[in-house]
Amino acid sequence: MLGRTANDLFWLARSVERAENMARLTEVGYRIMMLPQAADNPHQEWRSTLASAGCTDLYFAKYDNVETKHVVNFLLFDPDNPSSVYSCLANARRNARAQRIAITRDMWESMNSAWIDFAGFNPDTLSVNELPRVLDWVKQRSALYRGAMLNTILRNDTYCFSQLGTFLERGDNTARILDVKYYVLLPSIGLVGTPVDNEQWAAILRSVTAHRSYRWVYKENYRPANIAEFLILNPQMPRSLRYCYSEITGALTDLGHIYGETHACHTDSTVTANNLARLSVDEIFAMGLHEFLLEFTSCNAKLAAEVSSAYNFTG
Amino acid sequence: MPAAFDEMTGTGTLASGSARQPYGGLADWIAAQPLEALQRKRTDAESVFRRTGITFAVYGDPKSAERLIPFDIIPRIIAANEWRRLSTGIEQRVRALNAFMHDIYHRQEILKAGRIPEELIINNSAFVPEMLGVNPALGIYSHIIGIDLVRTSENEFYVLEDNTRTPSGVSYMLENRETMMQLFPELFAANRVAPVDTYPEDLLKTLVSVAPSNLDDDPVIAVLTPGLYNSAYYEHSFLADQMGAELVEAYDLVVLDGALQMKTTQGLRRVDVLYRRVDDDYLDPLVFRPDSLLGVPGLFDVYRAGRVTIVNAPGAGIADDKAIYSYIPQIIEFYLGQQPILKNVPTYNCRNASDLTYVLEHMAELVVKEVHGSGGYGMLVGPAATKAEVEAFRDKVKANPNNYIAQPTLALSTCPTLVDGGLAPRHLDLRPFVLIGDKVRLTPGGLTRVALREGSLVVNSSQGGGTKDTWILQD
Numbered sequence: 087m088l089g090r091t092a093n094d095l096f097w098l099a100r101s102v103e104r105a106e107n108m109a110r111l112t113e114v115g116y117r118i119m120m121l122p123q124a125a126d127n128p129h130q131e132w133r134s135t136l137a138s139a140g141c142t143d144l145y146f147a148k149y150d151n152v153e154t155k156h157v158v159n160f161l162l163f164d165p166d167n168p169s170s171v172y173s174c175l176a177n178a179r180r181n182a183r184a185q186r187i188a189i190t191r192d193m194w195e196s197m198n199s200a201w202i203d204f205a206g207f208n209p210d211t212l213s214v215n216e217l218p219r220v221l222d223w224v225k226q227r228s229a230l231y232r233g234a235m236l237n238t239i240l241r242n243d244t245y246c247f248s249q250l251g252t253f254l255e256r257g258d259n260t261a262r263i264l265d266v267k268y269y270v271l272l273p274s275i276g277l278v279g280t281p282v283d284n285e286q287w288a289a290i291l292r293s294v295t296a297h298r299s300y301r302w303v304y305k306e307n308y309r310p311a312n313i314a315e316f317l318i319l320n321p322q323m324p325r326s327l328r329y330c331y332s333e334i335t336g337a338l339t340d341l342g343h344i345y346g347e348t349h350a351c352h353t354d355s356t357v358t359a360n361n362l363a364r365l366s367v368d369e370i371f372a373m374g375l376h377e378f379l380l381e382f383t384s385c386n387a388k389l390a391a392e393v394s395s396a397y398n399f400t401g
Numbered sequence: 402m403p404a405a406f407d408e409m410t411g412t413g414t415l416a417s418g419s420a421r422q423p424y425g426g427l428a429d430w431i432a433a434q435p436l437e438a439l440q441r442k443r444t445d446a447e448s449v450f451r452r453t454g455i456t457f458a459v460y461g462d463p464k465s466a467e468r469l470i471p472f473d474i475i476p477r478i479i480a481a482n483e484w485r486r487l488s489t490g491i492e493q494r495v496r497a498l499n500a501f502m503h504d505i506y507h508r509q510e511i512l513k514a515g516r517i518p519e520e521l522i523i524n525n526s527a528f529v530p531e532m533l534g535v536n537p538a539l540g541i542y543s544h545i546i547g548i549d550l551v552r553t554s555e556n557e558f559y560v561l562e563d564n565t566r567t568p569s570g571v572s573y574m575l576e577n578r579e580t581m582m583q584l585f586p587e588l589f590a591a592n593r594v595a596p597v598d599t600y601p602e603d604l605l606k607t608l609v610s611v612a613p614s615n616l617d618d619d620p621v622i623a624v625l626t627p628g629l630y631n632s633a634y635y636e637h638s639f640l641a642d643q644m645g646a647e648l649v650e651a652y653d654l655v656v657l658d659g660a661l662q663m664k665t666t667q668g669l670r671r672v673d674v675l676y677r678r679v680d681d682d683y684l685d686p687l688v689f690r691p692d693s694l695l696g697v698p699g700l701f702d703v704y705r706a707g708r709v710t711i712v713n714a715p716g717a718g719i720a721d722d723k724a725i726y727s728y729i730p731q732i733i734e735f736y737l738g739q740q741p742i743l744k745n746v747p748t749y750n751c752r753n754a755s756d757l758t759y760v761l762e763h764m765a766e767l768v769v770k771e772v773h774g775s776g777g778y779g780m781l782v783g784p785a786a787t788k789a790e791v792e793a794f795r796d797k798v799k800a801n802p803n804n805y806i807a808q809p810t811l812a813l814s815t816c817p818t819l820v821d822g823g824l825a826p827r828h829l830d831l832r833p834f835v836l837i838g839d840k841v842r843l844t845p846g847g848l849t850r851v852a853l854r855e856g857s858l859v860v861n862s863s864q865g866g867g868t869k870d871t872w873i874l875q876d
Contacts, residue, residue: 088653092666183454184629187642198454243666345667397666401652 089398091188092247096399098181098189099235099251102197105174106228107259109221111135112161114293116217119154132157138266138293141169154214162220163209171224175204188244192234200227243344247397249337254390257330258383263293264317265379268310287313294325314375315367327382328362334389335359341397349396351389358385406554406814407826408477423480423874426592431475436823439474442584443819446472449580455572455635471867472577473818474584477829477849478592478872484845487550487558490742491833492841493733495546498565498720499837500736502542505719506532516731521724521752526773529681529716531688535705538611541837542714545604545676547571547848550743550831552814559746559811561830563729565721566713567678570848571834572636575600575643577870578846593875595845600834601643607838608644608674611710620673622646623663625654627679637678646676651683656699661709674710675700681715689715723772723806724750747809751802760798760807765791767807768858769798782858784810813858816869818851828852830860831871845873 115135129152136142136157144167149156164170179201186194204227207220232252239245267290287308291297294317303320304312320326335355342348370378394400406412409424420428431439450469479487504510505522512519522528547568549561578597582589605622612620626637628650641648653663654672662669677684685700686693703709719725727748733741749756749767760767764783771779781794798805815826833847849869850860860866 087666088647088649089664089666090650090653180629183634186454187638187648194454195452199452202451347667398664398668401664 087188087243089401091185092243092397093394093399094181094185095188095244095247096251096393098178098185098197099248100255101174101178101181102228102231103252103255104169104259105171105178106225107255108139108161108169108171108174109224109228110293110295111139111263112158113218113221114289115157116214116221117292118289129153134266135161138263139169140262141167158214158217159209163207172204175201190234190238192238193231196227196231196234200231203227241340243341246337246341246344249333250393253330253333253337254386254393256325257327257334258386260294260317260325260327260330261379261382261386263290264314265376265383267293268314268375290317296323296325299323311367311371314370318370318378319362319365319367321363328359331355331359331362338393349392351392351396354385354392355389358382358389405812405826405828406552408552408814408816408829410817411555423478423483427476427478427588430588430591431817431824439819443472443474445584446474446580449583450576453576455576470573470862471853472580473827473851473853473867473869474581475817475819475824476581476588476870476872477816477831477851478874479831481874481876484873486742487833488843488845490558491548491835491843493737493739493742494548494560494563494729495543495835495837495841497729497733497736498546498563499541499543501732502565502714502717502720503540504736506535506542506716511732511735514735516735517725517728521728522719525719525722525724527716527718527722529719531701532714532716535714536707537714538613538707538710539839541611543717543720544607544611544712544837546835546837547832548743548835550833551811552829552831553811554814557744559744560729561746562723562726563721564832566680566718568832568834569633569636569678570832570850571600572639573868574834574844574846574848574871575639577848577868581870592872595873595875597844597846600844601640603836603842603844604640604676605644605646607836607842608646608676608710608712610838611712612673613707613710616673621671622674622676623649623654623672625649625651625675625677625679627683631678633678640676647672651679651696654697654700656697656703659703659706659708661697661700661703672709674712676712681718684711684715723748723770724752724803727806746811749807751798751805751807756807757798757802760805761795764795764798764807766810768810769794769805769807772804772806778863780859782810785856785858810858813852816849816851818853818867818869820853820855825855827855828858828860829869846871 112135115131118131132152132154133142136145139161145157145160148160148166160167160170162171165172167173179197182189182194182197212220235248239248287310288297290313291300296316300308300313300316303316316323316326318327321328321332323329338352338355342352404412409420409428411419411421447469450472455469501511505528511517512522543565545568547564547570549564550558551561552558574597608622609620622644624637624641624646626634626648628634631637638648647663649663655662655664655669657669661672661675663672682690682693683695685698686696687698688701690696700709701715704711727745727750730741730745733739749760751757751760760769764781765786767783769781769783781790783791786794813828813830816829817824818827829849829851831847831849834844836842849871850862850866851869852858852860853867854865857865
């Protein structure tokens, strides 16, 4: 496989995952805006949404103040925002078109029709009430694409690079949501072990579609420590950092078998995966949640660079 | 201009209900279809194309980066005996074209014999002196040729031009058929239509047959595309996909250890046959465009050493130059000792003083083309042009006569086509695709292009042309 093909497959998967995450983040912001508490400080939630999405600076370079209409447009439709749903889908579709001979017909057609249909949304006339419909659409299209991928693709290097893109992006997203939202919501670190009854806590879980599965696992009200444990360490939760790394090491192991050689990315991903399997949530809080997540995202970014260089993504 | 020959009704009309023999079954079927049903099928066809992403880019049209080529659901039909004659003529022509190129890049007997003016070759920008003395595998220069044919009556076909560089459109031949078979299975059950889906396999066989001869294992084939934003990108990816070949861009390639290599996830891998869909200028900057960063430095040296085959060969454009075109009957006679089976359109070379005088006097009746133009750009269709357009073109020809040829305006045949108000005759041409390797392979079919505007004779997709499925009937 060409290095460029591997690069495009990686970013195709990564962009689809990011489009879906942007839709989830926007959904959470939208829900919290409707809560009674939001009336006191309507913009706080959008600020944390922008921070979770990693595009605060870019937003304020364009707008002076936080306004629902602007934020929604910025996160969903703005071509100047490289992480907007629009930009992610454009990028995903570009990569799919460049590699249509490496992906299956089902994958191509689901991606191409998503791109064609997305043009049907008009950001100028879209009312806030219609937002849930748009966000659902994005999630459905991402699920459709990923379903087409999982159901039709050979379990060869094409699959491995797609999995790497998906789970490196997902791990990064979960870590950022946790980092930003946690400190916005936790009034004092002393409260980390006590139960809280706050719809906003549900929002963290909701943004990774884990509000119901949390209850299946913990069978009690939200506790900040449990939420952190669930999203970082739970091996069954498909958006937890630990789960992402089991998929990442799995894909890299497969690549090692297919190509008959291993690289720095194999060693480093195994170290991260082992850490996540070994640590307890208490140990994480002892070293500082923020410091832990910062370390994680930097390892995650380093791993992406190592994968790129090991497999000649840029020639 | 005389009335055009209609391929379905001959010299009759649709209303009179008489169809030529090959169209008999189709005409009956059409008569039984309500117009709305046909129009619905047309919409279905469009959505198939859009979903599949069969699009092309139009240069200089930033508004629509990707467009569909309009597809007409009424097929164009050629009888088995008609096709046999065309095939023999096409095979004769491509053999002569390759013999001509081999001669031009070796002993140049045809120039020495005075059959073609030497300056037409030597001063021609399509002539690549670096190719002199190079020996491509099997002595073949143009492995894939698209011959543009037009029909003017029951028995008259003319070759309008030979495309010997990187002819495109074959993916439409294949996808049009695929779409038609989805939409109208009953028509294929009732008519004996020769299949076209052997093309990718034949292309692969052709490419394998011209691989360098000293390989230890199966040749590695790659299709070289200018990339995603090229107008024919869909076709490049389609062909690579169908053949199971790699689809590469220049920066995926590098010359190392005297071989052409591609950069893979496992390091460098050798490429043996490069089916390039880029112009000569973008092959090797060391040879063709020193000012350019595009291409693969060193590629030409590897090629000259016979360690990679480039398809079609650099310099193959010398055979489809419009100024050479008028000499093709002599070329066939010179190399094969035969009379041409397919006719050439009488052509005026404006470089000749007497031809130029004639062209300037009769411009309003002629089709005038740039020698190196393609895609319907830079041409004048005299009878369809305004007086001002004719005058403006006359100035261009006077300023640089060597750059122009002219031909009489042919009454291109028509075929019923679905337009807004129903079925109406529209003018057509035909581009069969022929493959030349260890043998000549010709797929029974081709790309039929149709000028959708009433009365228009310009069929190019960039100029509002569409396509039709082309049926070659079997006996």
